[in-house]
Amino acid sequence: FADLDGLIWYNGELVPWQDANVHVLTHGLHYASCVFEGERVYGGEIFKLTEHSQRLVRSAELLDFEIPYSVEEIDAACRQTVEANSIVDGYVRPVAWRGSEMMGVSAQSNRINLAIAVWEWPSYFAPEERLRGIRLQISKWRRPDPATAPTDSKAAGLYMICTLSKHRAESEGYQDALMLDWRGRVAEATGANIFFSKDGVLHTPTPDCFLDGITRRTAIELAGRRGIKVVERPIMPEEMADFEECFLTGTAAEVTPVREIGPYSFQPGTICEQLIADYDAEVRRKNSAAAA
Ligand code: PMP
Numbered sequence: 001f002a003d004l005d006g007l008i009w010y011n012g013e014l015v016p017w018q019d020a021n022v023h024v025l026t027h028g029l030h031y032a033s034c035v036f037e038g039e040r041v042y043g044g045e046i047f048k049l050t051e052h053s054q055r056l057v058r059s060a061e062l063l064d065f066e067i068p069y070s071v072e073e074i075d076a077a078c079r080q081t082v083e084a085n086s087i088v089d090g091y092v093r094p095v096a097w098r099g100s101e102m103m104g105v106s107a108q109s110n111r112i113n114l115a116i117a118v119w120e121w122p123s124y125f126a127p128e129e130r131l132r133g134i135r136l137q138i139s140k141w142r143r144p145d146p147a148t149a150p151t152d153s154k155a156a157g158l159y160m161i162c163t164l165s166k167h168r169a170e171s172e173g174y175q176d177a178l179m180l181d182w183r184g185r186v187a188e189a190t191g192a193n194i195f196f197s198k199d200g201v202l203h204t205p206t207p208d209c210f211l212d213g214i215t216r217r218t219a220i221e222l223a224g225r226r227g228i229k230v231v232e233r234p235i236m237p238e239e240m241a242d243f244e245e246c247f248l249t250g251t252a253a254e255v256t257p258v259r260e261i262g263p264y265s266f267q268p269g270t271i272c273e274q275l276i277a278d279y280d281a282e283v284r285r286k287n288s289a290a291a292a
Pocket of ligand 1: 038162188189190191192193210211212213214216249250251252
């Protein structure tokens with residue numbers, strides 16, 4: 001990814017893609033003092049941009065550092081980068097980290113850096129394909145107790161177990177992994193939240209030790225508009241035997257049906273179909289409204 005072309009917003013300036021580098025003694029690299037966001041561009045507009053910028057600022061606060069830009073400035077910088085790279089359907093990756101001025105666990109006065117990269121990433125909307133569903137392995141890694149790690153932060157360090165889980169799942173033929181939490185409850189996939197359905201009602205784990213995703217909240221709102229009830233509650237893995245449909249939600253995953261999780265299987269059906277269509281309409285709504 002480092003040898004692409006384009007412009008990356010780096011501490012206030014647009015720099016050529018291949019010059020957007022950090023020093024090897026960067027605190028964020030050694031001690032994971034780093035937070036990031038993942039956003040999608042649909043028809044040239046970033047979906048729920050301000051919510052993402054707010055989460056970025058909050059993620060940094062939870063790691064005890066302050067990004068030297070306001071939410072409004074971050075919004076503007078994201079838009080500027082999308083525009084400078086002429087991205088129509090793509091992905092935005094803001095990342096903030098402690099720099100390389102001091103080396104050691106304590107780095108109180110290191111510079112806080114912010115960079116924003118964007119790239120073309122069309123969202124292929126092929127419902128038939130999606131409705132086949134993906135397969136998840138149940139990971140041996142568990143989401144930590146909020147007393148063990150700042151679990152509300154989209155912090156780079158929390159992704160260490162996600163990469164371990166996803167690599168293991170992929171090497172054993174699955175597309176992703178389901179992670180339980182430290183209590184053994186169903187938590188989320190490695191980069192997306194999870195929902196189940198039964199008798200026309202949606203069930204999703206209470207987000208008390210993992211991200212309450214922006215897509216998750218959108219899905220809850222969309223389900224509400226259709227009159228589908230959503231119950232947020234603790235879900236134990238054995239309960240998966242009784243659920244009918246299952247899907248993941250996330251900025252990158254959008255609404256992705258699941259057909260298998262370890263020994264449990266699901267049948268992607270009407271609810272998945274409706275939410276895929278509603279989500280697609282929602283992310284493109286403002287654009288078409290603006291064009292009309
Ligand atoms: N959980 C994890 C671990 C994630 O990385 C993501 C993606 N940001 C999500 C959940 C879903 O969050 P969102 O819908 O805000 O993208």
